[in-house]
């Protein structure tokens with residue numbers, strides 16, 4: 001159990017290396033103060049994110065998942081975020097089916113120069129998660145995971 | 154595995170709001186961690202030596218450094234562990250500076266977060282595999298986009314180093330804005346005398362191929378092996394036949410065409426050579442004024458051209474070239490100042506832009522070097538300059554300083570006095586920014602030697618009075634309202650990224666800021682590189698800068714391109730996709746999504762399977778997220794690795 005029970009929520013971020021991770025760095029360089037709940041996992045492209053990661057995180061006890069990539073048309077890998085957008089939207093629609101409040105998951109686009117925007121995104125999402133009850137405990141369910149994997153195709 | 158963990162203080166950057174020593178202590182409890190310590194500056198020489206020593210003393214085969222962003226120092230630490238004999242991919246970083254210490258003030262929360270970031274780094278590292286790069290040949294040719302002074306410098310430096318250059322320029326001639334300038338600060342030497350010879354060098358250099366009136370259509374491929382499609386726009390003139398004699402322009406009946414080169418000062422003919430020193434010196438038809446196109450009949454130029462170079466049917470041409478590196482030097486454009494209705498919004502003929510004024514002063518300009526008013530052709534006596542028009546103005550979304558306007562305004566005031574000795578110049582300014590070598594002395598000369606009156610304050614209104622203009626503003630130093638009668642008003646219009654820059658950036662897959670300027674890889678340490686390997690920046694495309702800085706950046710970009718292509722083989726990043734042939738069912742989904750066509754279908758004992766072409770894969774991982782079988786995995790970012798990170802977070 002985390003030392004900060006009651007103070008923080010568990011928020012997992014998946015950020016693409018080229019834009020959003022850079023944007024989060026820019027926010028840091030600019031000393032744009034943010035809530036401390038978010039933990040960032042770096043991936044090369046938002047297109048690398050399998051909805052399974054999101055669902056696994058939410059089923060595993062995360063209170064919220066935030067995904068951020070390059071703005072559409074501005075993807076470092078040309079078109080990765082187009083696929084990402086479709087998948088992430090599917091994933092959002094899927095969450096209620098497995099009993100997860102879709103407000104626990106958001107995706108957004110932040111470029112490497114948008115430090116201030118990143119601060120805003122993190123602050124707002126953290127608020128949104130704090131307004132929800134703590135994450136429910138889910139039983140292990142291979143079915144649900146299989147369903148999540150389908151969203152990737 | 155035997156993992157060593159190093160928690161950096163980064164002086165007080167991290168140490169002030171994260172308990173680095175405590176995090177190191179806690180890290181010792183993590184699986185496979187056999188050594189953990191904190192260190193003052195891990196990236197410094199003693200810091201790196203500490204890592205190397207620990208690797209040998211504790212027989213480490215994996216290292217985690219919790220410090221600044223991996224975008225900053227991952228390469229540094231990878232080299233360090235490699236020096237100690239550990240594969241550079243058996244290394245992970247936790248970003249506890251940009252993502253922790255700099256954005257949170259609560260030390261307890263920060264330290265807890267830092268520890269969790271270390272925990273996920275350890276869990277990822279436990280699943281890392283040593284990776285080794287492959288080597289591939291590159292095309293020793295550079296594409297320079299934009300033929301302003303920055304692009305010209307980059308092209309000449311590359312070409313002189315023996316590397317072939319292809320230059321693509323959108324306008325009919327290279328030279329950019331500098332070709333339009335009369336004289337240049339701080340030496341007041343003639344712009345075309347210093348730029349002209351360089352333009353000629355571009356035309357004559359055996360290693361440079363120039364495509365004017367051309368733009369980038371598309372880019373594919375990757376560092377060392379880009380494939381670029383260039384669109385050569387139809388100019389209705391066959392460049393192989395045109396000798397630049399200018400007879401067509403002499404006879405063209407459409408004499409009221411907009412003169413782009415002269416910024417609309419004066420007019421030109423529908424077919425024209427933009428200026429006498431143009432490179433290439435070839436005629437171009439402006440279809441929006443050519444009678445053959447507007448009215449459907451004319452054909453005069455085709456009749457008079459001695460070489461038969463005119464072809465009204467000419468179509469755009471697409472051309473494919475292979476290059477190893479690219480330099481983006483697309484410069485800037487002026488902000489649309491007509492949004493300022495208080496300055497007349499374009500209604501007053503004698504309120505002109507600074508660039509128009511350069512053309513009005515230039516000896517090779519439409520007035521032959523005799524400054525006169527656009528309204529009545531009279532020589533102006535009172536000239537008012539207004540600085541920061543469209544710069545440092547949040548209300549129109551241009552909060553930044555355009556950098557060189559203070560300087561060129563001082564230059565233009567000096568030149569005005571040189572042209573018209575009995576004239577008086579006034580400059581309305583916000584601040585004088587002149588931090589270059591000899592620059593402050595220059596602005597002082599404008600005031601002290603040339604009697605230019607500098608008034609610190611903004612102009613609130615310009616309105617006509619008789620055939621003159623009243624410029625009403627405030628003198629903040631005197632604390633009074635002032636009105637100056639002007640014959641001519643020159644607006645030091647601010648700078649924005651060249652039209653369509655974001656569009657070009659998307660083609661090049663580089664980032665741009667919210668103003669459209671291209672983004673460098675690191676503000677301080679990688680000002681020339683972009684986040685796309687093999688694409689470099691020069692000149693104002695990255696942000697406003699004067700000629701000396703643009704030239705320096707052009708040379709720097711060339712040095713980067715030459716450095717890259719001087720190697721016979723380029724190293725490929727081994728963080729690429731791999732197909733597990735046993736799991737692959739040959740559905741081909743990965744083949745369809747791969748943006749680089751890096752996956753092909755192969756026949757494996759009579760069954761269709763996917764195979765990644767190693768030199769082509771760029772490691773985006775799109776295929777990985779798509780494969781229904783989990784058969785294709787992105788090395789270093791496999792499903793297992795990412796899920797291990799997720800699980801590590803959810804467990805704590």
Ligand SMILES: Cc1cc2nc3c(=O)[nH]c(=O)nc-3n(C[C@H](O)[C@H](O)[C@H](O)COP(=O)(O)OP(=O)(O)OC[C@H]3O[C@@H](n4cnc5c(N)ncnc54)[C@H](O)[C@@H]3O)c2cc1C
Nearest residue numbers: 299301302303323329330337338483484485692693699700
């Ligand atoms: C009124 C005025 C006076 C100035 N006076 C001085 C001075 O005295 N001293 C000084 O040091 N500086 C001066 N400057 C600044 C100077 O103009 C710049 O520093 C310099 O021109 C920057 O060069 P560049 O090559 O980066 O950009 P540019 O000169 O803008 O050149 C960019 C080139 O790229 C081309 N291009 C743009 N987009 C594309 C595309 N998509 N595809 C292909 N080609 C493209 C453009 O057509 C252009 O030829 C002055 C500026 C102004 C406005």
Ligand code: SF4
Nearest residue numbers: 747770771773774776
């Ligand atoms: S990771 Fe996959 S989709 Fe991306 S470039 Fe490589 S093979 Fe193509």
Ligand code: SF4
Nearest residue numbers: 737738740741743780
């Ligand atoms: S998507 Fe997966 S299963 Fe289908 S061809 Fe590609 S690697 Fe094979």
